Amino acid sequence: MVRLMIKRVQCLQPGCSKTIFKDEIYCLSHHHQGDALQTAACSFLEHENLVQNLNFSGLVIKDFDFFGKVFVNCDFSQASFTNCTWKNCQFAFVFFDDAVFEKGHFDHCKIIESVFGCAHLVQFKIAESDVIQCNFNGATGNNIHFYSNDLMYNRFIATEFSETLFEDCNLKGVYFSKADALIYSFQYSNAEDAFFI
Amino acid sequence: MNVQIYFSPESLSNSYIVSQDNKKEAILIDPKRVDLPLFEILDSQGKELKAVLFTHVDKVGLQAVRTLERIYSFEVFGGSDSLDACTITNIKSVPVFDCAGFAIRPFFIPGHLPDSIAFHIDNFLFPGELFSAGMVHNADQGYGRALLIQCIQESFFELANTTLVLPAFGPPSTLSIERRCNPDLQQKIY
Numbered sequence: 260m261v262r263l264m265i266k267r268v269q270c271l272q273p274g275c276s277k278t279i280f281k282d283e284i285y286c287l288s289h290h291h292q293g294d295a296l297q298t299a300a301c302s303f304l305e306h307e308n309l310v311q312n313l314n315f316s317g318l319v320i321k322d323f324d325f326f327g328k329v330f331v332n333c334d335f336s337q338a339s340f341t342n343c344t345w346k347n348c349q350f351a352f353v354f355f356d357d358a359v360f361e362k363g364h365f366d367h368c369k370i371i372e373s374v375f376g377c378a379h380l381v382q383f384k385i386a387e388s389d390v391i392q393c394n395f396n397g398a399t400g401n402n403i404h405f406y407s408n409d410l411m412y413n414r415f416i417a418t419e420f421s422e423t424l425f426e427d428c429n430l431k432g433v434y435f436s437k438a439d440a441l442i443y444s445f446q447y448s449n450a451e452d453a454f455f456i
Numbered sequence: 457m458n459v460q461i462y463f464s465p466e467s468l469s470n471s472y473i474v475s476q477d478n479k480k481e482a483i484l485i486d487p488k489r490v491d492l493p494l495f496e497i498l499d500s501q502g503k504e505l506k507a508v509l510f511t512h513v514d515k516v517g518l519q520a521v522r523t524l525e526r527i528y529s530f531e532v533f534g535g536s537d538s539l540d541a542c543t544i545t546n547i548k549s550v551p552v553f554d555c556a557g558f559a560i561r562p563f564f565i566p567g568h569l570p571d572s573i574a575f576h577i578d579n580f581l582f583p584g585e586l587f588s589a590g591m592v593h594n595a596d597q598g599y600g601r602a603l604l605i606q607c608i609q610e611s612f613f614e615l616a617n618t619t620l621v622l623p624a625f626g627p628p629s630t631l632s633i634e635r636r637c638n639p640d641l642q643q644k645i646y
Contacts, residue, residue: 268579269618276632278618352461356630372461376589376633392463394627396590397637412468414627416590417637434590436639456591 277337278316286337287317304328360400365390380420415439416456425450457558457578461622462494467516469624473497474558474577481506481556485575485582486624487520495527506556510534510544511584511624512569518542531555535564535571548573563611567604568595574612581612581621581631588623589633592640605643 268279270286277286280296287293300318304310304325311331318338325345332352339359350370357377364384371391380400385408392412401421405428412432424444430453435443437455460473467488475482482503487494498505505528510517513534521532521542533555534544547553548564548571561576565586574583585593587608595601612619617632634641 269616276617352628354630356633372463372628374628374630374633376629377636392627394589394629394633396629397633412626414589417639 278314278334280316280318281314287319457580459580459622460497461628462491462497464489464491464494466491470622470626472582472622473503474556474580475501475503476557479557480504483507483509483556483558484524485509486511486517486584487524488516490520490523504528505530508532509555509560509575509582510571511573511575511582511586512571513539513544515540533562535562535573565604565607565611567600567602567607568593576615576619579616579619581615581619583608583612583621583623585624587621587634587638587640588626589621589629590638592638605640609641 270277270279270289271284272289275286275289279285280287280290283290287297290296297319300315301320308327309329310333314334315338316334316336318335320343321341323343325343325348327347329349330353334354335358336354337357340363341361343363345368346366348368350368350373353373355373355375355378360378360380360383362382364386365388366386368388370388370393374394375398376394377397380398380403382402383400384404384406386406387408389409390413391409394414395418396414396416397418399419403420403423405425407427409429410433411429414434416434416436420443424446425448427447430448430450433453435453435455440455458475458477462471462473464471469488471487471494472485473482474485480503482498482505484505487508505524507530508521508524513536518540532542532544533547535546535548536544537546538544547562550562552559552561558577563574563576565572565574568586572584572586574581574586586604587593592605592608595604612631613635615631619631621629621631621634
């Protein structure tokens with residue numbers, strides 16, 4: 260059961276499609292105190308173990324270790340994570356749509372009902388994690404390694420991953436696009452339980 | 457607005473409890489089974505069920521209503537007038553209706569079932585089984601499916617990109633993602 264209270268509101272700057280940052284009226288890139296907010300948000304994430312009902316849309320984080328943190332109902336849409344690692348973390352209803360993940364990994368994490376739609380992943384590894392009923396539709400990237408995960412009921416429709424390996428993963432009820440069967444490697448995974456539409 | 461998601465492991469479907477923080481009234485969307493955890497969510501927060509909304513009324517959902525009727529007094533809203541002696545307030549042709557303090561906008565979407573309704577509350581869209589992340593429901597006939605896709609495009613694409621999509625089956629999504637990545641909705645219907 261996940262309680263969802265977040266409200267996604269578009270930035271007031273004309274022509275901007277990003278969502279607002281926390282309780283502000285502009286996104287980080289259009290906020291006049293954007294840099295200060297960015298620093299405060301990073302400091303907050305560093306010290307809090309339970310992060311819930313917060314909007315970090317557009318946040319840029321580098322070289323960060325999210326060890327053991329719990330994220331509930333948060334919005335990281337259009338955020339950028341470079342060289343960040345998540346070990347023993349939990350995510351419930353967290354939005355990473357249009358986010359960028361470069362060189363990092365999720366390790367021993369529990370991720371449910373979360374959205375990675377249209378995200379971009381480069382040299383990224385998701386290992387020994389439970390990733391249940393998540394939305395990866397339209398995600399792009401290369402060099403992605405899913406290793407020993409439970410990926411039950413996830414959706415990978417219209418993804419464009421290259422050099423991607425699903426190794427020893429539970430793919431029961433997972434949806435892929437038809438073309439993915441030829442592109443991705445499903446070594447030791449039960450691809451026969453997945454749907455290719 | 458406060459939305460709680462309940463995934464039933466038996467029916468593999470999502471139900472949603474919608475309420476406001478400072479109010480007792482709650483709305484339940486698409487109950488399939490009243491499992492103990494679902495009841496515990498309502499009970500633990502002292503919520504009082506005021507309405508059940510169905511995106512499509514079927515016998516499984518009505519069983520849930522029968523169970524809930526023993527505990528709460530509520531109104532049932534859907535796209536038909538009644539089913540198996542259960543009175544349903546038909547909101548198919550209503551532009552907006554008020555319930556538990558919310559202004560709810562129903563969308564009647566033809567092409568799949570005669571009573572298919574989607575609900576838009578605040579910036580949340582509850583399309584039921586009409587569409588979910590990356591796919592549109594397989595309507596029986598080519599014409600029905602084409603009509604369904606056209607109606608989805610015409611009805612929902614006017615909503616804000618930031619609208620969250622909470623379907624009856626599968627993971628959550630956003631309208632922005634569906635517009636860009638749902639292969640079924642990329643089709644041009646003339």
